[in-house]
Amino acid sequence: MADKTGSNSKTIRNLIIFTISIILVPWLGVWLDFQAGNDPHDQQQSLGWLLFLITPLATLLLLRLIGKDWKDFGLKPAFKGNGKWYLFAFLFHPASMLLLLLLGVIFGATTIPDLSATKLALIGQALLAAFIPSFFKNIFEEFAWRGYLTPKVQLLLKNQLVGHLLVGVIWFSWHLPYYLFLLPPDVLQSATSLSLGGFLALSAIGILPTAVLYGELRLRANSVWPAVLIHTSANVFFDVLATEKFFQFSSPLGGLIFAPALFGLLVIVLNGAVGLWLYRTRLQSSTEGNHA
Numbered sequence: 001m002a003d004k005t006g007s008n009s010k011t012i013r014n015l016i017i018f019t020i021s022i023i024l025v026p027w028l029g030v031w032l033d034f035q036a037g038n039d040p041h042d043q044q045q046s047l048g049w050l051l052f053l054i055t056p057l058a059t060l061l062l063l064r065l066i067g068k069d070w071k072d073f074g075l076k077p078a079f080k081g082n083g084k085w086y087l088f089a090f091l092f093h094p095a096s097m098l099l100l101l102l103l104g105v106i107f108g109a110t111t112i113p114d115l116s117a118t119k120l121a122l123i124g125q126a127l128l129a130a131f132i133p134s135f136f137k138n139i140f141e142e143f144a145w146r147g148y149l150t151p152k153v154q155l156l157l158k159n160q161l162v163g164h165l166l167v168g169v170i171w172f173s174w175h176l177p178y179y180l181f182l183l184p185p186d187v188l189q190s191a192t193s194l195s196l197g198g199f200l201a202l203s204a205i206g207i208l209p210t211a212v213l214y215g216e217l218r219l220r221a222n223s224v225w226p227a228v229l230i231h232t233s234a235n236v237f238f239d240v241l242a243t244e245k246f247f248q249f250s251s252p253l254g255g256l257i258f259a260p261a262l263f264g265l266l267v268i269v270l271n272g273a274v275g276l277w278l279y280r281t282r283l284q285s286s287t288e289g290n291h292a
Helices: 002-036 047-067 083-106 117-156 160-182 185-191 196-221 225-243 252-258 265-291
Strands: none
Touching (some): 047 117, 047 160, 083 252, 117 160, 117 196, 117 225, 185 225, 196 225, 196 265
16 A cells, blocks of 8 residues: 555656646746747747647656656557557548538538639648648657556546546646747637637637547557547648638637537537547446456
């Protein structure tokens, strides 16, 4: 019991260090940008951008290295028996986004101005070009959230659903300097007509079911790579469609409901329903396995 208590104390200490570091260090970078007269929107010059991207991965690697703690890293792809989860990770967001766009068109909330072969070819080329950079970016993210935070929080909390939600809260907190200072305003405006306050509120809500969904994929496969893949799929598909102005909304309400993004109301409901289903079926399988 003493060993377990000591182990839990170390895990709690490391989680506190990790959380404080990944939340505060990017803000320090933004502050240094302003002190030096750098534009925080400029990814090539901004220290805020650099620290925002590297702090989560650098912190978790340092903590694991010091503690010689690699057992739940999730680095192995674990392809055997998990092909369905990789396929799910690759297809879920594109399929759900296309479904929402179709529903928006049916209900008159969404218009797709150009469905020509030229436009679709341009979209396809942009998707291919964006995939690899986004994949590498999400390695930095997912090995922090699902590679470190998820297994450590799940180790401490009996209620694993609460654990996923706690990861979501920390994940959103890390995003705040990005939304407020690092993300160029025109990029945000191309993605949503919401005010900044409305966008932040819905993003805070929307990231919670997304944390359940991605966390469950990581636990199902015992690997971080499905989470990297689903995160990349979401980023690439939405960013390209928004940047290329593939869709438009007839009203702000239509955009609020049918937006194929984290802050869209139907996306929040869908991600939550699927994440909860994955959570419940995994627990049910685990219980049946214990009784067998």
